Amino acid sequence: MKRIILALAITILVSGFISAREITGTVRDDSGNVLPGVTVQVQNTNRGTVTDIQGFYKIEVQPEDKFLVFSFIGMETEKVKIGSKDKIDVELKSSMMELEDCVVVAYGAQPRTKIRGVSFMKSAVMSPTPNWNTENYSTIHENGFKDAKANPLSTFSIDVDNASYSNVRRYINQGELPPVDAVRIEEMINYFHYDYPEPAGETPFSVTTELGACPWNEDHYLMHVGLKGKSIDKSELPPSNLVFLIDVSGSMNAYNKLPLLKRAFTMLVNELRPEDRVAIVVYAGAAGKVLNSTPGDEKQEILDALEQLNAGGSTAGGEGLKLAYKIASNHFIEGGNNRIILATDGDFNVGVSSTSEMERLVEKERESGIFMSVLGFGTGNIKDDKMEVIADKGNGNYSYIDNIQEARKVFISEFGGTLFTIAKDVKFQLEFNPKQVKSYRLVGYENRLLNDEDFNDDTKDAGEMGAGHTVTALYEIIPAGSNSATPSVNPLKYQESKTVSGKYNNELLTIKLRYKEPDGGKSKLLEQAISNKIEKNTSNDFRFSAAVASFGMLLRNSEFKGNTSIDSIVKLAKNAKGEDDNGYRSEFIQLVKTVDDLHLVAEK
Incomplete structure (x- = not known):
């Protein structure tokens, strides 16, 4: 009897280890074109991913998962039964809705409907709202007359x-x-x-x-x-020496954070020229270099390094900044665009973490001609006050990317303004x-x-x-x-009152x-x-x-x-x-x- 119980226990334990499986596939439109940036989500969960520049996706599912939901702006949302298939290719049909009847939600667009007087979106892929919130914003006292x-x-x-x-x-x-x-x-x-x-x-x-x-x-x-x-014109822009400084801490482990970040940077990489260079630095419990400064025409090497990133650990943001500046300095291009692009949900809680320390570090380094741009991602953890200061003091700009269309706006439509001062x-x-x-x-x-x-x-x-x-x-x-x-104000005692006259x-x-x-x-x-x-x-x-x-x-x-x-x-x-x-x-x-x-x- 004991042997039977032991065998059953082992069977259950082994099946638990192998229960999860991976599904891959490609998403195309009804004309056969691949669709990058499509949200792929397990129905009724917050587990999801987005398709890469080739329309390819990879997602892990559990035995109890029944459907995958595919959504993209301007396309009809598609719900596909998982079944026993390990490869699911999907074709999305163009939506006939007028643009004014669409709302960009997370990574897709859905029609608007009212339920009990509240406006909601008919979508299973809305950005997940966490049950905690540590977002920080600087107090604003409006300008008066x-x-x-x-x-x-x-x-x-x-x-x-x-x-x-x-x-x-x-x-x-x-x-x-x-x-x-x-x-x-x-x-x-x-x-x-x-x-x-x-x-x-x-x-x-x-x-x-x-x-x-x-x-x-x-x-x-x-x-x-x-x-x-x-x-x-993009062809006339000076060469770029870029360092991607990417937060891979545990707080980035959400589909609208690190997966979206990867797709966003993929867009930027595909805009680079042979004379441009990219290095990648990550930070979590410690900071490290995952890609040496690499010419912009070696795109696959850069994209492979991006795709291998995973989230986990606490946030050594300060150490990451120092390493990024060191690499940018080592590959400095005279007369070029030398810039660090920091991508994070804003959580710096290990090492150099106070806003004042960050500010002094960035102010010091900008004098060398290395500028700083900041990209914010995700929900519930945004340190907006800190990220705005870093971009401001680093002679750069600050953008918040809430969907793949926003990534395209920042890195494609406004490429020059984002990177070149x-x-x-x-x-x-x-x-x-x-x-x-x-x-x-x-x-x-x-x-x-x-x-x-x-x-x-x-x-x-x-x-x-x-x-x-x-x-x-x-x-x-x-x-x-x-x-x-x-x-x-009361009349000024020590000032002479002057009346404008003549040509003014x-x-x-x-x-x-x-x-x-x-x-x-x-x-x-x-x-x-x-x-x-x-x-x-x-x-x-x-x-x-x-x-x-x-x-x-x-x-x-x-x-x-x-x-x-x-x-x-x-x-x-x-x-x-x-x-x-x-x-x-x-x-x-x-x-x-x-x-x-x-x-x-x-x-x-």
């Missing part, structure tokens, strides 16, 4: 980051309102492309201005200022004419404000401008003579810009006066940026939101959508509608 007589100057650094928008989108697509401090309005505005003219001459960017009525307060003006960085330490300073302006308010940029004296100080760090990037800033202006209540009398303000060449140490100055002339027929860019700003204020429940409403935002955005080739503006409209449903729940 400034009296133009007492404070005629407004000075700030540009910001080309757009992580806030895709992070906000992630929250909304999960059926939640984002934390207030996750909403950085300038990053939401700058997520979108605006049709500004290409710069002329030697100046690396053009300056566009527009003055119109403020949509959320008809008694106020809205000033729209846009910069457009010089576009550079055309101007650094770019600063704005606006001087308002008190004869025309009673008070003004900068919309957003709260963590980019500078002292007025910093404008002429070339030792003060500011934002970087990438090739082809656009930067947009909005000012809400209360005109002189308005009855709107504004902050005021009708000027509303003057815009000044300072910037440095990417390897320069002395700034150059641009200056442009703006007349007090209201445009009755404003551009699509003016109105759409205003719609995005309105949405940000609504999400923050800003005291400055005026008469903003869901309906007014949707109407403004729809009328300003324009051509919208990539569908980003249509997606924005859908997000606004989804938040309408979320507000209904909150009100109950």
Whole structure:
């Protein structure tokens, strides 16, 4: 009897070890083309993967698993029975839904439906919401109105980051309102492309201005200022010396973290040229090099190194940074693009971990000409405050990648702007004419404000401008003579009051810009006066940026939101959508509608 029991126990134990099996396959569209970035998920679980650049996937299943779910934006979701097959090839059919009826959710798009007043997506592949949350965001205190007589100057650094928008989108697509401090309005505005003219001459960017009525307060003006960085053909970009610094700690063990990260970097690798180089450094319980600096035409070697990465251990982020800088320095390219790309969910908890220590390390190393870009991934663990600081101090940009389409936007559509800096330490300073302006308010940029004296100080760090990037800033202006209540100060005792007259009398303000060449140490100055002339027929860019700003204020429940409403935002955005080739503006409209449903729940 004992022998029988022992045999049964051994049988059960052995079967337990061999129960899991691996399924592979290729996903194609109905024209036979392979589909990279398709989400493949075991139904009713959070286990999943995404297809590689060849449309290939590999996933482990258990005996109790019944179906695999395949989804991709613009395609109909396919549910396939697992059965006994070890290879499952799938063909996805194009969806007939209009883009405005789609919402990008994790790695796919699904139609919108309402259940008990809440907007949900009919998808089994929504980003999993963990039952814990350690996300961190820096506190934002919104800019208020400034009296133009007492404070005629407004000075700030540009910001080309757009992580806030895709992070906000992630929250909304999960059926939640984002934390207030996750909403950085300038990053939401700058997520979108605006049709500004290409710069002329030697100046690396053009300056566009527009003055119109403020949509959320008809008694106020809205000033729209846009910069457009010089576009550079990929073939003419300088060679790159890149180091991928990849977090493979245990917290990255989720399908919307490391697997998505691999697919994102695969896109970048396929954009590299023979003169470019890539090394890969990983960090978990310890930091290590998994790929020596390798020429960009040896793509398979780079992709193989990426594919072999697995998550596990704690997070030695500081040691990883030091090693990455050492490798970047050893392969430094004079006149080239020397850059570390840090990809993480933001969790640094071993070694050099405090924000101040990281900041000092990155500030020190940027002086050598090695810049830092940061990519955030995943849910529940984002250290947004820390990642923004690292990118800011490292003369780079910060993006949050919530789906494969966002990866394509960062690494394909905006390749030059993501990797190649055309101007650094770019600063704005606006001087308002008190004869025309009673008070003004900068919309957003709260963590980019500078002292007025910093404008002429070339030792003060500011934002970087990438090739082809656009930067947009909005000012809400209360005109002189308005009855709107504004902050005021007592008359100044030691200052003489001066009245603007003569040729400057009708000027509303003057815009000044300072910037440095990417390897320069002395700034150059641009200056442009703006007349007090209201445009009755404003551009699509003016109105759409205003719609995005309105949405940000609504999400923050800003005291400055005026008469903003869901309906007014949707109407403004729809009328300003324009051509919208990539569908980003249509997606924005859908997000606004989804938040309408979320507000209904909150009100109950």
